[in-house]
Amino acid sequence: MNEESKNAASGSGYHVPVLFFECLNALNIRPDGVYVDCTFGGGGHSRGILxxxxxxxxxxxxxxxxxAQQNLPADKRVVFVAQNFRHLQRFLRLHKFPKVDGVLADLGVSSHQFDEGERGFSTRFDGPLDMRMDRRTQLTAAHILLTYPEAQLHKLFEQYGEVTNSKTLAKHVVQHRKQASLKTISDFRALLQPVVKGNPNKYLAQVFQALRIEVNDEMGALKEMLEQIPQVLNKGGRAAIITFHSIEDRIVKNFFKQGSFEEAPDNPFVQTEKEVLLKVITKKPVTASDEELKRNPRARSAKLRIAEKT
Known part of the structure; x- marks a missing residue:
């Protein structure tokens, strides 16, 4: 391992890239190829590719x-697109790269986003209830908490946060949101206090995850991006996707395996013929080594799945 690789793998103060070497191996990089990093962040994976x-x-x-733009290297081989990866195909065409040799996406929130209190992603700091990854958009966590009907909040906490008492939580928020100030994280924590179940830190993390996913339409963006991968990859090109929770992982697993997001019916009498455009390389997801976990505990829930264009 040379010095540049070591530096890229250890990341910057902005973000430590997870499964760094596993991702580079997954992409089967050709020296003259065209590769997409859908989640540039601190630029660690990108530097490894370059x-x-x-x-x-x-x-x-x-x-x-x-x-993230503050981390861009001064390198003429880099084309930066300041957009959500759900617009993958459109911007590849715009930049005259209709086909590419590999696509990488690290779906985790960057360390920088978690560590900047004013972004509102973390339970560790006080700050506005924001959680927008793209601050050009309008929807914030505060707006969701103040305006969503009870049934919608219940579904959101249950599906995206797997919160044990999601129904009670939704009812509690709706009952008390008119009286409570919900501008800051500390306001929200105070409102939650009476309904917290189990480990408070874990509970808050699940609630925050649910809100963050909704604010940024993370599942919608992921599905749109995945559907474009077979169109943008050259034959033999690879897609490498890192997920951080079971909802994302299930979406990626199902799409790589069968080209759709639903579980295939386990019925021998139902034959559904579907053209398979991707070959699954990872029967089981790749996870972080013990050595990486010591260096970066945030890699604990990371799962890497790889597929190849047939």
Whole structure:
């Protein structure tokens, strides 16, 4: 491992890339190929890709968070797209790269987003109830809590946060939101206090996860991006996706396996013929080594799945 690889793998103060070497191996990088990093963030994975490209290779980096642009290297092989990866195909065509050799997406929230209190992602700091990854959009966590009807909040906490008492929580929020101030994280924590179940830190993390997913339409964006992968990959090109919770992982697993997001019916009498456009490379997801977990505990829930265009 050379010094550049070590530096890229350890990341910057902005973000430590997870499953760094596993991702680079997954992509089967050709030195003159075209590769997409859908979640540029701190640029760790991107720097690893660039190191393996020659002067004819190209890296296209997407990130909807304006803060990520501060990490861009001065490298003429990099094309930066300040957009959500749900617009993958449109911006690849716009930049005259209709086909690429590999697509990487690390779906985790960057360490920077968690560590900047004013972004509202973390329960550790006080700050506005924001949670927008793209601050050009309008919907915030505060707006959801103040305006969503009880049934919608219940569904949101149950599906995206797997909160044990999601129905009670939704009812409690609706009953008390008119009297409570819900501008800041500390306001919200005070409102939640009477209904917290089990470990308070875990409970809050689940509630915050649910809100963050809704604010950023993370599941919608992921599905749109995945549907475009078979169209944008060259034959033999690879897609490598890192997920951080079971909802994302199930979506990626099902799409790679059968080209749809639903579980295939386990019925021998029902034959559904569907053209398979991707070959699954990882029967089981790749997870972080013990060595990586010591360095970066945030990698604990990371799962890498890989597929190849047939």
């Amino acid at each position: 190191e393996q490209l020659n002067e004819r290779g190209t890296l296209i980096a997407f990130d909807q968070d304006a803060d």
